[in-house]
Amino acid sequence: MADIAIIGAGAMGSGIGRKLVEGGANVLTYLEGRSAATLERAKAAGMQPCGLDRIVDADIVLSIVPPAEAIGVAGKFAAAARDRKEPVTFVDCNAISPDTMRLVAAAFDGSGVDVLDGSIIGLPPQPGKRGPKLYVSGDPANRSALLAGHGLDVRRIEGPVGAASALKMCYAGINKGVTGLGTAMFLAAIRSGADQSLKRELEESASDLDQKLSSGIPDMYAKAYRWVAEMEEIAAFLGKDDPVALIFKGMAGLYRKMAEDRNADGELAAQLDGLLGRE
Amino acid sequence: MADIAIIGAGAMGSGIGRKLVEGGANVLTYLEGRSAATLERAKAAGMQPCGLDRIVDADIVLSIVPPAEAIGVAGKFAAAARDRKEPVTFVDCNAISPDTMRLVAAAFDGSGVDVLDGSIIGLPPQPGKRGPKLYVSGDPANRSALLAGHGLDVRRIEGPVGAASALKMCYAGINKGVTGLGTAMFLAAIRSGADQSLKRELEESASDLDQKLSSGIPDMYAKAYRWVAEMEEIAAFLGKDDPVALIFKGMAGLYRKMAEDRNADGELAAQLDGLLGRE
Numbered sequence: 318m319a320d321i322a323i324i325g326a327g328a329m330g331s332g333i334g335r336k337l338v339e340g341g342a343n344v345l346t347y348l349e350g351r352s353a354a355t356l357e358r359a360k361a362a363g364m365q366p367c368g369l370d371r372i373v374d375a376d377i378v379l380s381i382v383p384p385a386e387a388i389g390v391a392g393k394f395a396a397a398a399r400d401r402k403e404p405v406t407f408v409d410c411n412a413i414s415p416d417t418m419r420l421v422a423a424a425f426d427g428s429g430v431d432v433l434d435g436s437i438i439g440l441p442p443q444p445g446k447r448g449p450k451l452y453v454s455g456d457p458a459n460r461s462a463l464l465a466g467h468g469l470d471v472r473r474i475e476g477p478v479g480a481a482s483a484l485k486m487c488y489a490g491i492n493k494g495v496t497g498l499g500t501a502m503f504l505a506a507i508r509s510g511a512d513q514s515l516k517r518e519l520e521e522s523a524s525d526l527d528q529k530l531s532s533g534i535p536d537m538y539a540k541a542y543r544w545v546a547e548m549e550e551i552a553a554f555l556g557k558d559d560p561v562a563l564i565f566k567g568m569a570g571l572y573r574k575m576a577e578d579r580n581a582d583g584e585l586a587a588q589l590d591g592l593l594g595r596e
Numbered sequence: 597m598a599d600i601a602i603i604g605a606g607a608m609g610s611g612i613g614r615k616l617v618e619g620g621a622n623v624l625t626y627l628e629g630r631s632a633a634t635l636e637r638a639k640a641a642g643m644q645p646c647g648l649d650r651i652v653d654a655d656i657v658l659s660i661v662p663p664a665e666a667i668g669v670a671g672k673f674a675a676a677a678r679d680r681k682e683p684v685t686f687v688d689c690n691a692i693s694p695d696t697m698r699l700v701a702a703a704f705d706g707s708g709v710d711v712l713d714g715s716i717i718g719l720p721p722q723p724g725k726r727g728p729k730l731y732v733s734g735d736p737a738n739r740s741a742l743l744a745g746h747g748l749d750v751r752r753i754e755g756p757v758g759a760a761s762a763l764k765m766c767y768a769g770i771n772k773g774v775t776g777l778g779t780a781m782f783l784a785a786i787r788s789g790a791d792q793s794l795k796r797e798l799e800e801s802a803s804d805l806d807q808k809l810s811s812g813i814p815d816m817y818a819k820a821y822r823w824v825a826e827m828e829e830i831a832a833f834l835g836k837d838d839p840v841a842l843i844f845k846g847m848a849g850l851y852r853k854m855a856e857d858r859n860a861d862g863e864l865a866a867q868l869d870g871l872l873g874r875e
Contacts, residue, residue: 415788438797452793476789483788487781488797494781495805498773501840502766505833509694509762510755514731518717518767525804526774554784560849561780563842570839 318343319463322375324390326351326359329449330381332441333469336448338363340468347372369397377406377463379435384546387411391424399428406460410435410451412547414486414554415479422455422478431460434478436485454480486554490565493544496537497568499530500575503589512592531593538586542576545569597622598742601654603669605630605638608728609660611720612748615727617642619747626651648676656685656742658714663825666690670703678707685739689714689730691826693765693833694758701734701757710739713757715764733759765833769844772823775816776847778809779854782868791871810872817865821855824848 322345323334334344346364348356359366372378373394380390387409398405407430409421415434422432433456439449450470453461455478465471474480506512519527537544548569555562578585589595601624602613613623625643627635638645651657652673659669666688677684686709688700694713701711712735718728729749732740734757744750753759785791798806816823827848834841857864868874 439801450797452797454789472793474790474793480789480793483785484790484793484797487785487788487790487794490781490784491777491798491805492802494777495774498770498777498843501834501843502769502773505769505838505840506762506766509766510733510759511753511763511766514751514753514759514763515766518729518731518763519770522718523771525808526770529804555780559784560853561784561846563846563849564777564780565846567840567842567844567846570842574839 319377319467320345320375321464321467322346322372322378323364324372324378324380324394325382325386326355326362326364327381327383329437329441330379331358331362331364332443332448333379333381333437333451334359334364335362336442336469337464337467340466342467345372345375369394373398373401373405374403375405377408377460379408379410379464381410381437383543384411384413384417384550387413387417388420388424391421395424395428395430398425398430401429404429404431406431406433406463408433408435408451408453408461408464410437412436412485412489412550413482414550415482416553417550418479418482431458432478433460434481435461436481438485438488452481452484454478454484483554486551489547490551493537493547494564494568495526495529496533497548497571499526500534500537500589501571503530503534503592504585507588507592516592531595534589534593535586535595537572538575538579538583541572541579544572545576548572598656598746599624599654600743600746601625601651601657602643603651603657603659603673604661604665605634605641605643606660606662608716608720609658610637610641610643611722611727612658612660612716612730613638613643614641615721615748616743616746619745621746624651624654648673652677652680652684653682654684656687656739658687658689658743660689660716662822663690663692663696663829666692666696667699667703670700674703674707674709677704677709680708683708683710685710685712685742687712687714687730687732687740687743689716691715691764691768691829692761693829694761695832696829697758697761710737711757712739713760714740715760717764717767731760731763733757733763762833765830768826769830772816772826773843773847774805774808775812776827776850778805779813779816779868780850782809782813782871783864786867786871795871810874813868813872814865814874816851817854817858817862820851820858823851824855827851 442448454474506515552562552565721727733753733755785794831841831844
C-alpha cells in the first residue's frame with residue numbers, strides 16, 4: 318500500500334487527502350501547531366496525523382499550504398529528510414511564482430530528495446464533481462504516476478521545475494484578472510450612473526462574460542484578502558521590466574480595497590450585489 | 597426631410613451616415629482637410645460633403661472623430677453655430693472620458709446649442725447585421741429621437757452629460773481589458789514553457805473565454821496603437837486616487853508593446869498566432 322503524505326490540511330489539502338484515501342492510499346499528514354478544527358477535518362478525511370519522522374518515510378509528500386509558508390515547509394522537511402536512506406519525492410503544490418518555486422527546490426540541494434513543481438487548478442474535490450487537476454513539471458522519472466494511480470487527475474508538463482508554477486500564475490492571472498476587471502468597472506459605473514446600462518449591455522453583447530462576473534464577483538469578497546498576495550506574486554513573476562506587471566499591482570490594490578470593504582461596512586459589496594441582483 | 601450632419605467619415609462615421617440615409621434622412625458631412633479617400637467613402641455612403649456654414653443649419657449634428665480631435669471639433673462647430681437663430685443639437689459620440697466630455701460641453705457655453713453626450717458601442721453598421729448602439733445621456737428633451745426615427749439603435753440613459761461617456765469607458769475597460777489579460781498571460785506562458793498547458797486548460801475549464809481570446813487577440817494587433825490612448829483615457833477616468841487606474845496604465849503599456857511589435861518584426865504576434873492556431 319502506497320504511503321502518501323500531505324503537509325497542510327486546509328480545504329484543498331484535506332479534499333485531496335480524502336480522494337487519495339478513496340483511491341486506496343495510506344494518507345499521512347503533518348499538522349504540528351495547527352488548530353483542533355484542522356486536526357478534526359484531517360481525520361474526517363481519513364488522513365492520519367503523525368510526526369515529521371514518520372512523514373519522511375512516505376513514498377511521496379505533497380506540500381499544500383498557504384503560499385507564504387511554502388519555503389518554510391520545504392526547509393523543515395528537507396532538514397528532516399536529510400538522513401533518510403530511501404528515496405523520497407517532494408511535490409510543492411502551492412500557488413507560488415517560478416522564482417519562489419526555485420527557492421523551494423534549492424532548499425533540498427544535496428538532500429537526495431526528488432523535488433517536483435506542482436500546481437493545482439480547480440476547486441477542492443467535492444462528491445460527484447470532477448476534482449481539480451494537479452499539473453506537474455520537472456518530473457522526467459514520472460514520480461507523479463503514483464498520485465495518478467490513486468485517483469488524482471495529474472497532468473504532466475514537459476518542462477523543468479518552474480513551468481507548472483508559471484502555468485498557475487498565468488491561469489490565475491486570466492481568471493482572477495477578469496473578475497477584477499469586472500469589479501473595477503462595475504464600481505466605476507455605479508459612481509458614474511452608468512451601471513444599469515453597462516449591465517444590460519453586457520447581458521446583450523457578452524452574455525458569457527456577464528454570467529461569469531455575476532457569479533465570480535460575489536464569490537470573490539471572502540477571498541479578496543488572499544488574492545492580494547496572489548496578484549502581487551503574479552506581478553513579481555512578470556518582472557519589473559514588463560509593463561504588464563502594473564496590471565497586477567493594480568489588481569492587488571483593487572482586492573485590498575475589497576478586503577478592507579469587507580472588514581468595514583461592506584458598502585462596496587452591497588452596491589455590487591445590488592447591481593448583480595444578489596441583494 | 598430631416599437634415600442630419602456627421603463630422604467625420606471614418607469607418608464608423610460613414611457607416612452610420614449610410615444607415616441614416618437608408619432611414620430616410622438627408623445626411624450632410626463636413627470633411628475640410630480630409631483625404632480624397634475619405635471624401636469618396638462619404639459620397640459612396642450617400643452623404644453630402646459641405647461647408648461648416650451649411651452644417652450649422654442641420655437639425656442635429658454628430659461628432660464621430662478620433663478621441664484626440666473631439667474638443668477641437670466642438671470648439672470649431674461652437675464658433676460657427678454662435679450666430680445661428682434656429683436651435684441645433686450637437687451629439688459628441690466619441691470615446692472620451694466624462695471629464696473630456698464636460699470640456700466638450702463647456703465649449704458650447706452661451707452658444708444656445710443643445711449638447712448631448714453620446715457613445716457608440718459595437719462595430720460599424722454592416723449589411724445584414726445589427727448595427728452598433730448609440731447610448732445618449734444629458735437628453736431630457738429627447739432630441740435623440742430624431743436619430744432613432746431614422747434607423748439608429750439609440751439607447752437613452754437617465755443621467756447627465758458624462759454618463760454615456762462613463763458607460764463607454766467601463767465597457768471598453770472590461771472588453772479590451774479581457775483581451776489584454778489574455779495577451780499578457782499567453783506571452784508570459786510562452787516565455788515559461790507553460791503555453792500549451794494554459795491553452796488546453798482554458799479550453800477545458802473556460803471555453804467561452806478561450807474562444808473570446810482566440811478571436812479577440814489576433815483582431816487586436818492592428819488596433820493596438822489606438823488602444824494605447826484609450827487605456828490611458830480609462831486610467832484618467834478612474835482617477836489617480838483609485839488603485840485600479842494602475843491596471844489600465846499597465847494595459848496601455850501592453851498595447852504599446854504590441855503596437856511596437858507590429859511596427860518591427862511582428863515576433864510577439866507570430867508567437868501568439870502559433871499558440872492560437874492562427875499560423
